[in-house]
Amino acid sequence: MPEPQRRPIMDAQAVEGALGRMADDVVRLAGDARDLVLVGIHRRGVQLAGRLSDIIEDRHGAGVATGSLDITLYRDDLMVVGPRPVVGQTRLPAGGIDDRMICVVDDVLYTGRTVRAALDELADFGRPKRTLLAVLIDRGGRELPIQADVVGERVEVPEGGRVEVMVPEIDGTLGVDLVEAGA
Amino acid sequence: MAQELVNPVLGKDLIGLEELTREQITAILDTAETFKEISERPVRKVPYLRGRTVVNAFFENSTRTRVSFEFAEKRMGADTVSISTTGSSVQKGETLVDTARNLEAMRIDMVVIRHASSGAARFLAERIESSVINAGDGKHEHPTQGLLDLLTIRDHRGPLEGLKVCICGDVLHSRVARSNIHGLKRLGAEVAVCGPMTLMPPDVGDLGVRWFNRIEAAIEWADVLNVLRLQLERMKAGFIPSLREYNRVFGVTRARVEAAPRDLLILHPGPMNRGVEIDSDVADGPHSVILQQVTNGVAVRMAVLYLLSGGPATEGGDA
DSSP, X not given: OOOOEEEEEEOHHHHHHXXXXXXXXXXXXXXXXXXXXXXXXXXXXXXXXXXXXXXXXXXXXXXXXXEEEOOGGGOSOGGGOOSOBOOOOOBOOTXXXXXXXXXXXXXXXXXXXHHHXXXXXXXXXXXXXXXXXXXXXXXXXXXXXXXXXXXXXXXXXXXXXXXXXXXXXXXXXXXXEEEEOOO | OOOOBOSSOOOSOBOOSTTOOHHHHHHHHHHHHHHGGGGGSSSOOOSTTTTOEXXXXXXXXXXXXXXXXXXXXXXXXXXXXXXXXXXXXGGGTOOHHHHHHHHHHTOOOEEEEEESSTTHHHHHHTTOSSEEEEEEETTTBOHHHHHHHHHHHHHHHOOOXXXXXXXXXXXXXXXXXXXXXXXXXXXXOEEEEXXXXXXXXXXXXXXXXEEESSHHHHHHXXXXXXXXXXXXXXXXGOSSSOHHHHXXXXXXXXXXXXXXXXXXXXXXXXXXXXXXXXXXXXXXXTTBOHHHHHHHHHHHHHHHHHXXXXXXXXXXXXX
């Protein structure tokens, strides 16, 4: 098997810049930051939601509630997944999500199946006033009719390739790499 | 993005804790820890096992364990069917394997079995393709009870390494005791048993535990007491002189608990004989975590269903 080729496509500065633009777009769409809950999809979406929350607080002076969703138990690929994935924590604000503005945050939007699972899971917790989707990277290739409201960067990915978002809390660095299948 | 995977996972079945590694036991406990939250949700249900069928085959009486498994199965989204010996073909002489094979022919995915014979769960697991979960087989093991005990102790005392746990009472007839001993030792706890010699299994020495024949000495030594039910239905065989005398010599009483040199944690797998092996003011007192054991039981069983389910080993995950 040829070695996969890894190529950086966003450094820390580029990611910070994209998150800044995303934060402004989220607040503009939400209308009122005080009404907003940023819900990150486990694992890296959780860290990105935390960063967006900090940026919104800095720029708009309003604290933003955050939460996390682990969608493992809502996946639709039970029969093809082998070793069971570790299930992470789902935590939503104590006041619930009814009638609130929810922004689901994830690192990469690809097939859309993770987002579908996240929407299903959210529906079991309540009925938000509106739900937005913010992703750092949109790489196309959707298998479901799902689109993001806020996108940090759109990336063309060659066949067989993948996008890897790295965050300091998990990967020790902030950036985005494109990993292409070996030639 | 690829997800972090549980490794090593459980195989097809869960028969006993004796055959599990420390890593496997820890994986179940860690998964159960995250599953506790599901029972706190507005909708206490996830769709993970939607379309899967679990048969609860209880060939021996049980309410607590059966209900706990049923809650766990329903909260994981599975369809469930319960059968018992009474009114089933077992009464007409059908063998265990024939019963299971007939159920399997109706396209089931898992069987939770309780049976009076030690080894029944393994016997079944070796003969059917569905996953088999042992919900108590004779005097052998009751692994999910052992796991929920471990989880409850871990919740209150942190890692079990070096912790001193004494299992008190009718160890001879107890599958809970065996699962506890294997699980606790695998996680590094020191284990003792306490009770009259007549209620100790002949191979107790081979299990690598120490034995106390005085409850005061056990309490002096232990951080945790797991008090077992005195199986009154078996007491006619003359294992103890009288219930009153048992309580006087081995009963976990308030005075004894208060005299303990350290803050004791008290477990009991239920159902309790109040005033025999445990007094009411201990069972309902500040040291008791008996009801939390019941709550943890559902989370542990959900974790086991989760870790046993699924298809062939390929790495999943998408974005």
